[in-house]
Amino acid sequence: MQRIPTADLSKASRRTKEQLETVQRKMGRIPNLHATMAHSPAVLNAYLRLHDALSQTSLDTRLRELLAVAVAAANDSEYCLAAHTEIGRNLRVDEAELLHAQEGESTDAKTLAALRFAKALVRKQGRVGDEEVAALKAAGYGNAAVLEIVASTAMNIFTNYCNHVAGTKVDFPPARVPEPL
Secondary structure (H helix, E strand, C coil), X not given: CCCCCCCCXXXXXXXXXXXXXXXXXXXXXXXXXXXXXCCCHHHHHHHHHHHHXXXXXXXXXXXXXXXXXXXXXXXXXXXXXXHHHHHHHHCCCCHHHHHHHHXXXXXXXXXXXXXXXXXXXHHCCCCCCHHHHHHHHHCCCCHHHHHHHHHHHHHHHHHHHHHHHHCCCCCCCCCCCCCCC
């Protein structure tokens, strides 16, 4: 059940309408997450600005989406898992890779290190140890990339939590989840 409905966009401020029009141009529609965040122009603005800023990091789009899938799975965020799986598919990320990302796994060693680090961040509430940071650096990530993975993980936790609290109605195709062992 959606506890916080999508905002009445006809009553949104000019700035919020402009931001949502940009989202619509980029995504072809306004997802329920954005329409729900529109209740608070500050929250919508914060999310969009952080998202835009993190799109300019050393992390490529593919990795950022795999991180989003891993974090959504770790936080049991049905909305974000569906959204980022669909975005990953649109980027031509292999379905098997998207399923592996839910488990924090990858066949690529560098991607694997990033996903495991993000899952550890969620599990340990950011209190990772020296060994987790060292493993990430050993996989080829420098100091900037370590911080970028932390920021990407935090942004995804933010959207996961917004969707949990709002009960945002999923408006993306459902994501497949790995079969239990």
